[in-house]
Amino acid sequence: MYTIKEVAKLMDVSEHTLRFWAKSGLFPGVKRDANNIRQFSEHDLGWVKIVKCLRSVGTDNKSIKRYIDLCLIGDSTIPERFGIIKATRIKALQQMEELKKQLELLDYKESYYEELIKNNKSDKYNPANDIKEAVS
Amino acid sequence: MYTIKEVAKLMDVSEHTLRFWAKSGLFPGVKRDANNIRQFSEHDLGWVKIVKCLRSVGTDNKSIKRYIDLCLIGDSTIPERFGIIKATRIKALQQMEELKKQLELLDYKESYYEELIKNNKSDKYNPANDIKEAVS
DNA sequence: TAATTCTTGAGAGTAGCTATCAGTCAAGTA
DNA sequence: TACTTGACTGATAGCTACTCTCAAGAATTA
Numbered sequence: 001m002y003t004i005k006e007v008a009k010l011m012d013v014s015e016h017t018l019r020f021w022a023k024s025g026l027f028p029g030v031k032r033d034a035n036n037i038r039q040f041s042e043h044d045l046g047w048v049k050i051v052k053c054l055r056s057v058g059t060d061n062k063s064i065k066r067y068i069d070l071c072l073i074g075d076s077t078i079p080e081r082f083g084i085i086k087a088t089r090i091k092a093l094q095q096m097e098e099l100k101k102q103l104e105l106l107d108y109k110e111s112y113y114e115e116l117i118k119n120n121k122s123d124k125y126n127p128a129n130d131i132k133e134a135v136s
Numbered sequence: 137m138y139t140i141k142e143v144a145k146l147m148d149v150s151e152h153t154l155r156f157w158a159k160s161g162l163f164p165g166v167k168r169d170a171n172n173i174r175q176f177s178e179h180d181l182g183w184v185k186i187v188k189c190l191r192s193v194g195t196d197n198k199s200i201k202r203y204i205d206l207c208l209i210g211d212s213t214i215p216e217r218f219g220i221i222k223a224t225r226i227k228a229l230q231q232m233e234e235l236k237k238q239l240e241l242l243d244y245k246e247s248y249y250e251e252l253i254k255n256n257k258s259d260k261y262n263p264a265n266d267i268k269e270a271v272s
Numbered sequence: 273t274a275a276t277t278c279t280t281g282a283g284a285g286t287a288g289c290t291a292t293c294a295g296t297c298a299a300g301t302a
Numbered sequence: 303t304a305c306t307t308g309a310c311t312g313a314t315a316g317c318t319a320c321t322c323t324c325a326a327g328a329a330t331t332a
Contacts, residue, residue: 082249089242106225113218
């Protein structure tokens with residue numbers, strides 16, 4: 001059993017955010033002790049993990065709640081849950097591509113500045129002139 | 137020259153967001169025509185591109201403004217700009233790693249559901265039991 | 273001339289945190 | 303025994319970065 005503080009550390013999510021997610025119904029059935037303090041089980045960490053995963057890909061909290069609720073309903077919702085996960089995976093792959101592209105720009109800019117510094121050159125007060133093609 | 141609508145389409149950023157960024161001072165020196173309508177040049181698209189890049193990695197608008205302002209000051213700020221880009225690049229790499237990890241979970245979940253459906257099995261109303269290791 | 277289309281800025285609304293605060297409880301210390 | 307410290311609680315306020323709605327004004331088309 002873990003306190004909210006331990007979960008926060010373990011999962012790298014702030015206590016505030018965990019409470020916010022809990023209040024939003026994203027962690028069903030987390031037990032409390034005699035002093036009303038949340039006790040996260042290993043099982044509950046599973047919820048935290050999937051919520052964190054969906055959030056990190058940009059799924060809004062309402063849709064996450066929907067997924068959680070589908071889970072609670074049971075087997076009949078497996079096809080819909082499957083669909084959600086598939087769509088989320090595709091979204092994640094797209095984000096990966098986008099991130100790669102942005103990384104290329106950062107790589108380029110980094111070497112551009114490096115060059116500038118090494119050769120003690122000016123960029124003519126025009127920081128965008130290191131970008132060859134205009135559109136992303 | 138491009139209207140804001142064209143830029144929105146070209147760069148895949150909403151007009152609203154472009155106006156918001158413009159108002160925040162993230163696009164210095166965008167010209168207007170006789171009717172006060174913004175005319176983005178190729179050069180201006182460079183600003184949009186770098187702002188979009190920094191935003192996509194989670195840089196807050198205040199820090200982006202700082203970067204833009206440094207650019208406008210000129211050569212004396214090249215070392216600081218270099219530092220910002222380097223730090224941003226590292227942040228992007230970390231995000232890449234994080235995304236990969238989340239993608240693994242999604243991959244696992246997808247095949248889990250697939251299996252479930254193929255074999256007409258139950259997940260015992262416990263959607264978190266497809267997660268082997270508890271912590272992320 | 274009238275209707276449509278586009279852009280503009282102002283301002284309201286929203287999501288998802290993030291921070292503050294007072295209150296409760298348990299354990300440790302004087 | 304009284305006091306302090308520290309962890310957790312929910313309520314609530316505040317913040318960022320959009321996102322949407324709107325009315326006004328100019329240009330285009332019927």
